[in-house]
Amino acid sequence: MSQITRRDLIKIFGASAVATSGLLGASKEAYAKSSAHIVIVGGGIGGASFAKYMRLANADVKITMIEPHPQYTFCPGSNEILSGHETLENLTVNYNTLKSRFNVDVIQDVATEINYEGHQVNTLHNGKISYDKLVVSPGPDFDFHFVDGYSAELAEGDFPHAWKAGPQTAKLKQQIDSMPQGGVLLISSPRMPYRCPPAPYERASFVANMLKETNPTAKILILDSKDNYVFQNHFEHYWKQNHQFGQEGSRIEWIPAKKGGVVTKLDATNKIVTTTSGEQIKADVINIIPEEKAGRFAIENGLALGSNWVPYEPKTFASKVHPDVYVIGDMVDAPMPKTGYVASNQAKVVAAAINDLLAGREPGTPFITNNCVAMAAEDYGMTITATFRYTGGIKDKGFSTQVRTSAITDNPYTNRIRAEVAKNWQRTFRKDMFS
Amino acid sequence: MKRTLFLALLSAGLLSLNAQAVAAEGGAKLTDAQIKAIIDAQPMPTGKMLADNCSACHGTLGAEFNEAMPPLAGMKKENFIKLMKDYRANAFPTIVMHDVAYVFTDAEIEAMADYFAAQKAEEWTRPDFKGAHE
Numbered sequence A: 001m002s003q004i005t006r007r008d009l010i011k012i013f014g015a016s017a018v019a020t021s022g023l024l025g026a027s028k029e030a031y032a033k034s035s036a037h038i039v040i041v042g043g044g045i046g047g048a049s050f051a052k053y054m055r056l057a058n059a060d061v062k063i064t065m066i067e068p069h070p071q072y073t074f075c076p077g078s079n080e081i082l083s084g085h086e087t088l089e090n091l092t093v094n095y096n097t098l099k100s101r102f103n104v105d106v107i108q109d110v111a112t113e114i115n116y117e118g119h120q121v122n123t124l125h126n127g128k129i130s131y132d133k134l135v136v137s138p139g140p141d142f143d144f145h146f147v148d149g150y151s152a153e154l155a156e157g158d159f160p161h162a163w164k165a166g167p168q169t170a171k172l173k174q175q176i177d178s179m180p181q182g183g184v185l186l187i188s189s190p191r192m193p194y195r196c197p198p199a200p201y202e203r204a205s206f207v208a209n210m211l212k213e214t215n216p217t218a219k220i221l222i223l224d225s226k227d228n229y230v231f232q233n234h235f236e237h238y239w240k241q242n243h244q245f246g247q248e249g250s251r252i253e254w255i256p257a258k259k260g261g262v263v264t265k266l267d268a269t270n271k272i273v274t275t276t277s278g279e280q281i282k283a284d285v286i287n288i289i290p291e292e293k294a295g296r297f298a299i300e301n302g303l304a305l306g307s308n309w310v311p312y313e314p315k316t317f318a319s320k321v322h323p324d325v326y327v328i329g330d331m332v333d334a335p336m337p338k339t340g341y342v343a344s345n346q347a348k349v350v351a352a353a354i355n356d357l358l359a360g361r362e363p364g365t366p367f368i369t370n371n372c373v374a375m376a377a378e379d380y381g382m383t384i385t386a387t388f389r390y391t392g393g394i395k396d397k398g399f400s401t402q403v404r405t406s407a408i409t410d411n412p413y414t415n416r417i418r419a420e421v422a423k424n425w426q427r428t429f430r431k432d433m434f435s
Numbered sequence B: 001m002k003r004t005l006f007l008a009l010l011s012a013g014l015l016s017l018n019a020q021a022v023a024a025e026g027g028a029k030l031t032d033a034q035i036k037a038i039i040d041a042q043p044m045p046t047g048k049m050l051a052d053n054c055s056a057c058h059g060t061l062g063a064e065f066n067e068a069m070p071p072l073a074g075m076k077k078e079n080f081i082k083l084m085k086d087y088r089a090n091a092f093p094t095i096v097m098h099d100v101a102y103v104f105t106d107a108e109i110e111a112m113a114d115y116f117a118a119q120k121a122e123e124w125t126r127p128d129f130k131g132a133h134e
């Protein structure tokens, strides 16, 4: 039998050449290689999940990851640093296992520019890197202009947002710990969409629980740019039971947007914020969680098509700009919350799709869940299970949504086990990408 | 349901929800008929596609053997199917699995069962791991 099969062609020319010829015409580089080269921008949750799951699916492709930092610090769990239940060290991982066991070439550098037609991505220090497929997961950038007087420099200085776990988290903890007795922590919670919708309230909870012991007359004021939020029933239930929420002397106060909760201005010198209702509020510690948009790399390379978030082809998460560039994580404009759980599952969809395409198969139907757990305390957890099915349509950006959240219960064991599930998730999730 | 009917439903706006709000707040629910239409309109996701969604809690390839979560790697097919169907039916109280399992069809549960039954029942990470060959 002398018929040349697709498999033989892959052996001779490399999978990428066979897979992409006839679509766009593969690049010259692709023909010259013995196996496809997949390059990843960003070694966070989306990028690392993709690298590992791509390798699980395919031992032969060449995988290169571009990430400026030698380590990655997980945001999930970082609110618990503020109350002393978690440490930055414990949430920080390195890329050694991805390099050694999963044969990922990790380049410590910043990706700058995509040459779409030339199939190359430029970097600050390592020049141009050719790819057959590019996977982009740079996360979000913070958009400070919604609050007059706030800036990236102030966030690095005395007004940490701590919405990316790291030195700002440590700084915020130190500020909260040194508040005077009876001091005020002000948290400004942003409009949707932003990464991890329940996290501002989780933050308020963990800090309140600690203050109850260390600084019992201190107060937390949440100024919200929304009128409601996920798990609101759970948080308010817990706060009523533990912090007199809604009563005289409550440790936590929550002001929704419609009652003037939107912060418009920061007077950094005097530690005063101004809200839409014109009220001026002074606080000892001011934690403004900024609005977000797709990371600069995505915006500058036109992946957002002029908007703030990146559109995608729902079946494969290929970008709208070029079919060999895939977009995942917080920066995509998906009808899904911006969580690490979702970012990692989008990454698995892309790994499966690329593996199918390289083998000459039609990509399969994607399936994405966000089965997330949040906490109000070390002994109070809450769960949300969301399933996103690919519809094949264009409404709702290609996915349907089914959601359930856990019911309120006064059974302390149930609340406690839910919190244990959350802690297990954090551990196992970190391992799922980095070991 | 036929694909054309499904598309007609879509364009009639019946499935047009503010998905971002739904995702965040658990708002308006799709009816069983709408869900069935969505499932029927596409080829079933592979067992791997479905099952890899479990890894954040149960470990890579379902192979996390810690105190908090039961491992799925190497689980007998019948046991997996029975448990998932019991969860789906809310046959007994669980912390979260009834809220996870209710979305899956029989065929999807079986495909996941096959996938996990085929995995080595050994703690991840496996030093011998090399990746699959096409």
Ligand SMILES: Cc1cc2nc3c(=O)[nH]c(=O)nc-3n(C[C@H](O)[C@H](O)[C@H](O)COP(=O)(O)OP(=O)(O)OC[C@H]3O[C@@H](n4cnc5c(N)ncnc54)[C@H](O)[C@@H]3O)c2cc1C
Residues within 6 Å of the ligand: A041, A042, A043, A044, A045, A046, A047, A066, A067, A068, A069, A072, A074, A075, A076, A077, A078, A079, A109, A110, A111, A112, A137, A138, A139, A140, A162, A163, A164, A165, A195, A196, A199, A295, A297, A328, A329, A330, A331, A338, A339, A340, A341, A342, A343, A372, A373
């Ligand atoms: C306080 C807090 C708590 C959270 N808790 C949870 C939780 O409990 N559960 C959950 O699921 N999610 C949680 N999240 C959300 C989660 O952290 C994000 O959804 C997730 O990190 C998104 O992954 P990503 O890959 O899009 O971005 P990231 O994980 O932010 O990764 C982006 C990476 O890209 C790199 N990068 C950026 N630009 C470039 C460039 N030009 N070149 C190369 N590399 C670049 C960055 O250095 C970074 O490492 C939480 C977030 C916060 C802030």
